[in-house]
Amino acid sequence: MIELETLRLGVEGKTLIWRTLLVVAAGEPRLDEYQLHHLLDRARGQIDTLETLRLQAAAAVFSPGAQRDS
Template sequence: MDDHERERYLAVYLNDHLAGATAGCTRFTRSARAHAGSATGSELSRLAAECEEDRRALRHWMGVLGVPVKAPLPLAGRVAEAVGALKPNGRLVRRSPLRTVVELEGLLLGVQGKGAGWRSLRELARTDARLDAGALEELVRRADRQATELERLRRTAVLAVLGA
């Protein structure tokens, strides 16, 4: 595989992650609003802010690598998130308690994917001097912490909604 092909794949990969980050940030914000006034809402608000920081970090690294942002992809991420929000989860008019479980599972999967993306860039930093492995390691650690927090929230929601 030649360098041009590698650069093309990297651009696709990072733009796909940017679309996912855009959808994830929208979902975090929507979930935080749905739980406003609760401890879960406070945690989701903080995680939403971190998600935006991570999204900016991704755009930064894309710039460092000379990867242009493909404008339709982040928009597609927002559309996909909005369509996903339409699923009733057992209720048509009011928000279903099951929706919390499903949203937290989706957020958890997204954060795990984000962590994988940071790990990929950290691996590339071994041979690409434009990337800072230490800064990417911090992003990996943050994604791991976010996943741990989301898993705790998810388990709590599962017990509240599906438990005895």
């Protein structure tokens, strides 16, 4: 659970970077808006995947029959 939540936070941070660079890209010829949109879309897909895995892990960990380490 912790690892999945940490990964999700990291990917959320990447989306903020790509969104910020997209704002700057309009006036900065060194930034490729197409590539930034691609990176943003990819990060959003990663978030979707991580959220699915996180919810599955939460169900496994917190379900009434889940095994607990002593």
